[in-house]
Amino acid sequence: MNAPEPSTEHLGTVELRIPSKPEWVAVARLAVAAIANRLPFSVEEIEDLKLAIAEACTICIQNGAGIQTIDITCDAATSYLRVEVRDDRQRTRSESGAKRGSMMAVEGEGLGIFLIQALMDNLEYNVDPQYGTELVMTKRVGA
Amino acid sequence: MDIKVHVRESDDDAYVVELGGEIDVYTSPKVKDAITELIDQGHYNLVINLEKVRYIDSTGLGVLIGGLKRVREHGGTVNLVCTNPQIKKIFDITGLVKIFGIFDDEAGAKKALA
Numbered sequence: 001m002n003a004p005e006p007s008t009e010h011l012g013t014v015e016l017r018i019p020s021k022p023e024w025v026a027v028a029r030l031a032v033a034a035i036a037n038r039l040p041f042s043v044e045e046i047e048d049l050k051l052a053i054a055e056a057c058t059i060c061i062q063n064g065a066g067i068q069t070i071d072i073t074c075d076a077a078t079s080y081l082r083v084e085v086r087d088d089r090q091r092t093r094s095e096s097g098a099k100r101g102s103m104m105a106v107e108g109e110g111l112g113i114f115l116i117q118a119l120m121d122n123l124e125y126n127v128d129p130q131y132g133t134e135l136v137m138t139k140r141v142g143a
Numbered sequence: 144m145d146i147k148v149h150v151r152e153s154d155d156d157a158y159v160v161e162l163g164g165e166i167d168v169y170t171s172p173k174v175k176d177a178i179t180e181l182i183d184q185g186h187y188n189l190v191i192n193l194e195k196v197r198y199i200d201s202t203g204l205g206v207l208i209g210g211l212k213r214v215r216e217h218g219g220t221v222n223l224v225c226t227n228p229q230i231k232k233i234f235d236i237t238g239l240v241k242i243f244g245i246f247d248d249e250a251g252a253k254k255a256l257a
Contacts, residue, residue, distance in 0.1 A: 022169035029167075047229045054200050058168045111201035111237060118236045 011039075011076040020060060020067045020087065028072050028085075029054040035074050036081055040141050048119040049081065049139055055112040056085035056135040059125075063133050064089070080121075080140045089132030146170035147195070148177045157188045157256050159249065163195030166203030174203065178210040187219025190252045199230055204237060211243065220244070222252040 016031050018024040032053045036046045053072065060070045067087040075082040116135070117123050121143050125135040147163035158181050166174055181189060191207065193199070211221045222244040225231055234240045246252040 022167070025168055026165065044229070050198070051200060051233070054167060058200065058202060061168065111204055115201055115233070115236065 008077045008079045011078065014074045014076070016072045016074075017069050018057070018072070020064055020070050022058075022061060025054050025057045025061070028057050028070070032072065032074060032081075032083060035076055036139075039076060039078070039081060041081070041139075042142075045139065045141070049083075052116045052119045052137060052139070053083055053085065055116050056083075056137065059112050059127065059135065060085060060087045060133045063087075063127050063129070067132065078141075080138055082136070082138045084134070084136045086134040087132045146173055148173055150177055150181065153190070153253055155253055155257065157190055157253050158186045159190045159192055159253075161192040161195070165198040166196060166206070167198065167200045168202045171200075171202040171206045175206045175209070178206065179213075182210065182213050182217075187214040187217040188256045189214060189219070189221045190224060190249060190256065191221060192224040192249055192252075193230060194224055194226055196225075196227065196230060199233060204233070204239065207243070208239070220256060222246060222255055224249050224252045 014035055016028060018028050029050045033046050033050045036049045041049070057070055057072070060067065064087045067089055069088045071084070071086050071088070073084040113125065116137060120137040121140050122138040123135065127133045145164040146166060149161040151159050151161070153159050160177055160181070162174060164170070178189070189210065207221065207223070214221055224246050225234070226247055231245070234243070234245060244252065244255050246255065
């Protein structure tokens, strides 16, 4: 991830946990839009964020047979919004102190990953059949 | 969150699928069902009107691509009506502007089917 600019002020962290079901993706999308609306993003940038977060949740659902929940963590700063999206297998792994899987590009994730990469300024992700799905993305204001 | 699907036959032997609302991982199966039903009935020239669609994600795009693939196997095509700049941007980013005929109004989309 690109380092935040020195003048950036961290505004707060918002955490959201949704059931890993298609009907809940819209909730994540709208919640992130509400958070982004508190930062000086343009309307178009907020639309980009909404789509990117929804794509990340969809990837978790589509790759997560048996997962129950998806965690969305938003770090808001004056110049950027950083969003982590991970399924509960990744959370369990993290809480147990297990070594975190390396962020890597995985072939075959299709349009979803492609869209996130196009709409956000930075994306790291790990889609692992055994250890779960995790995407970390950042959008800078006015970039 | 909602999706409205309205199918109608136009005067010139084409079928119009008018969509409204949000097309995402939850609602796209309903859109897929409508398109699949038309194709199964032998209708291969379709206009999909997205003018009232506020949001579409990759699963919605996948449904449109799947429909296009199927009608092309029968010599047909799918033209889209789209005026929402944000949705047009998604078609641009994904390169789907080169695959679909995208029109500003339904008359243009239907005329191009002929």
